[in-house]
Amino acid sequence: MATEEMKPDTKKTEQKQKQSSQIKEDLPPPIKSCSLKVSIHCEGCKKKVKKILTSIEGVYIVYIDVKQHKVTVIGIVSPEILLKKLIKAGKNAVLLPEIPDPVENKPKPVDPKEKNKKKKKGENLQRTDEATSSGTDKPEKTEVGKSDKLESEKNDAGECCTGDGCEVASVKEKKDVLKEKDSVKEKKKKKKMKTKKLGEYNNKQKILLVGEGDFSFSLSLARAFGSATNLTATSLDTLEEIQLKYKNGKANVEELKTRGCTVVHGINVHSMAKDRKLGQRSELYDRIIFNFPHSGFGFGCENQSYYIMLHQAVVRGFMKNAKKIVKDVGGEIHVTHKTAHPFNEWKIETLAEEKGLCLIREIEFNKFCFPGYSNKRGSGRRCDSSFPVGKSSTFMFQKRIV
């Protein structure tokens, strides 16, 4: 028989191998700690979450930090099981990334095979995260995604453990999470997009244009960018007025809309920061542009101080409001204006300083850099006529850092 023919040495090694595999099987799985962010707003929620988690086999310790909505679980159970159980019970939960122990997790040389395996595992987890974060991704792809859908439906129905304000908090929290996810998605999309530029502007900036005449400046940007979803073009005039005043007004507005631009009429620079037509106050812009602000052509002359004061009032109103809706970091307010006398008497820079803005750049304005742009007088009998821009500059301001 084969065993009888075996040498004593071979027998020993076989026995050793058997023993070691036996030991491995007998060893319990390693105890791990994992953290989750869970919708916990009150003691009731805390108790509920603790009960759910401690009932899972392999969970040894559950620590809950209500303030931070953070749950730490120590045990031999997989984090995905914890997540599933919580979501199934109607709780909003996400796994928090593991924070490596700087002492225990000193970088070790990595076996390329292992590296690939880890990468795949990471991708799977990420897919789970994306499925929960994106409205367009199909949540059916992963089990967790499915549960997440169930969970959000439950939350819509106002599910709460105690009912003591938890419901409101949960809806608010859900909205916040969705908002955050949307902005992350938006940022990712922007990063992937090819940058298209025209002059100082590009398709990745959220741009607000005010005091438009026949909307030809906005359209010039829109055509250069292809898609104009990053633009909000506005006029003080109503659409009817635009149609009456400018021969190309209506067509320009229509083209802008087909390119995805948001077009809003009746926006006054004196009140635009709180104008609901522009959306939420939380909507902040990278660039806010007003080309050739002007209070209107009356019977007077541009030299008269009274008219200069009227024009200055428009600029002041614009700056005051623009400051409230421009981004703190990197946001810019642009005014294009003639620089020769008497227009230099407007003292654009001083007006900006009064409003807490500082000039960061002044560049010569060349209207031919904006194909199709036809600057308009905007008022009076010749409202649809262009005026010679002569020597003009775009003044670029930023909020003064206090």
Ligand SMILES: C[S@@+](CC[C@H](N)C(=O)[O-])C[C@H]1O[C@@H](n2cnc3c(N)ncnc32)[C@H](O)[C@@H]1O
């Ligand atoms: C000289 S036109 C320039 C029009 C246009 N920006 C252009 O470059 O062709 C001045 C513009 O300022 C606008 N405007 C004047 N007062 C305003 C206000 N309070 N709010 C918004 N726009 C105003 C007028 O409607 C007019 O379209």
